[in-house]
Amino acid sequence: MLTLGLTIVRIVALFRTPLNLYPDEAQYWLWSRTLDFGYYSKPPMIAWAIWATTQAGDAEAWVRLSAPLFQAGATLVVFAIGRRLYDSRIGLAGAALYALTPAIQLSSAVIATDAPLLFFLGLTMLAYVSLQEAEGARRAKLALGFGASLGLAFLSKYAAIYGVVGVALHLALSREARRAWTPSSAGLAVAAFLLILAPNLVWNANHGFATLHHTAANAAWGGRKLFNPGELADFLGSQVLIFGPIPFAALVIGVVLAVRRKRLTGADLLLLCFILPPLLIVSVQAFISRANANWSGASYLPGAVLAAAWLVRWRARRWLTVAFALQAALAAFFLACVIAPRLADAAGVSNSFKRAKGWDQMTAAVIERAVEEQPKGLTAIAVNSRFLYYALSYYGRNYFGDERAPPLRAWMLTGTPQNQAETSAPLTTGQGRRVLGIVNEDAWEDEFKADFAQVSDEQITRVRLDRKRSRQMELFVGEGFSPRPRDPATGLPTPP
Numbered sequence: 001m002l003t004l005g006l007t008i009v010r011i012v013a014l015f016r017t018p019l020n021l022y023p024d025e026a027q028y029w030l031w032s033r034t035l036d037f038g039y040y041s042k043p044p045m046i047a048w049a050i051w052a053t054t055q056a057g058d059a060e061a062w063v064r065l066s067a068p069l070f071q072a073g074a075t076l077v078v079f080a081i082g083r084r085l086y087d088s089r090i091g092l093a094g095a096a097l098y099a100l101t102p103a104i105q106l107s108s109a110v111i112a113t114d115a116p117l118l119f120f121l122g123l124t125m126l127a128y129v130s131l132q133e134a135e136g137a138r139r140a141k142l143a144l145g146f147g148a149s150l151g152l153a154f155l156s157k158y159a160a161i162y163g164v165v166g167v168a169l170h171l172a173l174s175r176e177a178r179r180a181w182t183p184s185s186a187g188l189a190v191a192a193f194l195l196i197l198a199p200n201l202v203w204n205a206n207h208g209f210a211t212l213h214h215t216a217a218n219a220a221w222g223g224r225k226l227f228n229p230g231e232l233a234d235f236l237g238s239q240v241l242i243f244g245p246i247p248f249a250a251l252v253i254g255v256v257l258a259v260r261r262k263r264l265t266g267a268d269l270l271l272l273c274f275i276l277p278p279l280l281i282v283s284v285q286a287f288i289s290r291a292n293a294n295w296s297g298a299s300y301l302p303g304a305v306l307a308a309a310w311l312v313r314w315r316a317r318r319w320l321t322v323a324f325a326l327q328a329a330l331a332a333f334f335l336a337c338v339i340a341p342r343l344a345d346a347a348g349v350s351n352s353f354k355r356a357k358g359w360d361q362m363t364a365a366v367i368e369r370a371v372e373e374q375p376k377g378l379t380a381i382a383v384n385s386r387f388l389y390y391a392l393s394y395y396g397r398n399y400f401g402d403e404r405a406p407p408l409r410a411w412m413l414t415g416t417p418q419n420q421a422e423t424s425a426p427l428t429t430g431q432g433r434r435v436l437g438i439v440n441e442d443a444w445e446d447e448f449k450a451d452f453a454q455v456s457d458e459q460i461t462r463v464r465l466d467r468k469r470s471r472q473m474e475l476f477v478g479e480g481f482s483p484r485p486r487d488p489a490t491g492l493p494t495p496p
Helices: 002-016 023-032 045-056 060-064 066-085 088-100 102-109 114-131 136-156 158-173 175-180 183-206 210-218 229-243 245-261 266-288 293-313 317-339 342-347 350-356 359-376 386-395 420-424 445-450
Strands: 380-383 408-410 434-440 452-464 470-481
Touching (some): 002 088, 002 102, 023 045, 023 060, 023 420, 045 060, 060 066, 066 114, 088 102, 088 293, 114 136, 136 158, 158 175, 158 266, 158 293, 229 266, 245 293, 245 317, 359 452, 386 434
Parallel strands (some): 380 408
Antiparallel strands (some): 452 470
16 A cells, blocks of 8 residues: 555656656656667667657656656565565555655656666566475476576666675575575576676677776766765765655664674675665765766665664564654655755755756757748757756657757767767768757867857846846857867867
């Protein structure tokens, strides 16, 4: 009932919210218009899910609809894992903690790769846990399910590698776990995994391993000073907030007690093998360079089960009740802000929603100017920001879907594409006779304009996001597009 009720409320919020798609969501929608086995920066699951839900329409709610559905499935998986490892009481407590986790509230309201990743990683864990006591034909079926679920997790996000690390660690530490696997069951699991993942591997091979390179670049340590204690502190602080202070404290206390007593139950050890690797690895990443709060998301699902198990075992009923109440209150406030963003403005947290505001208004301003310029022989509309490219693609889909409209193109700062927009729709000299150029937030404005022989009719447009914030863009007409040479070392334009 908790899962059903919360999912219904989340879906209602999606259909009631005035918030725009933020640019990454718009990018995923654009991918879904052309189904494939891979994309520039992510595996294909997110595009497949959006394609399925937008068969009913392209409005924002339909684009995001799979997010609460994936999280509903993940919540049920948490219950199943907790019940199998412990009992139904812990399974229910773990499911409630997971469903009310602040990070899961956000993941249920936006379309991103975390929701399908957590669902399929949860199914992988459930198959792995169930296989520990299976025999014969059931063991074979669970091995196939384990491999297939892990493959689908990788098709959602390559952070599924943490699932592999968790399994490997548990097999190394637990003799009972190793005994549960036979050569035939291991072979079935590997075969199912490779069968599911193979099309994406082939796609990457045919596209220069673009997704893998992008993922590696996100995690790269270059370009920043080494050793950043401030980044580590920010990351750990974010984990307290997005997982919930009481569940996070329960995990920390439980680990400390386990180290001091040098004793863990088999179920506790299994869950810790899935929880600690993403937390520790991403903490190191934060200390060496930087890390986003959601990069440790693979720990949320097993973390909810173990936090519930320890709180129940310690008879900390009051703390568990307080955790439920606190996280339920935060969930209610978040959903209220999604439905009525003015509440976030009044509470002073409107900054958290700024990326999902104003894109429709900016698109309307661009189209209005493009309609004015079109009779003068407009050959393209070019932007210097991938965010603006994706927002225009979604909110201007009706305009750009007309074959009479000038094509939307992305100006390249460097000599080689740096994102999906520049890869699929770069501005070329052939399209650059008369271009409506759009500069987002003054980014590389002079370099953009310098690639044209002549620039005229400049116009500043601002869109108000809330009482304190606005978003700015500059529109201009550029004629005679001819990119200047790029520096071979940096890729940046050479001085004029």
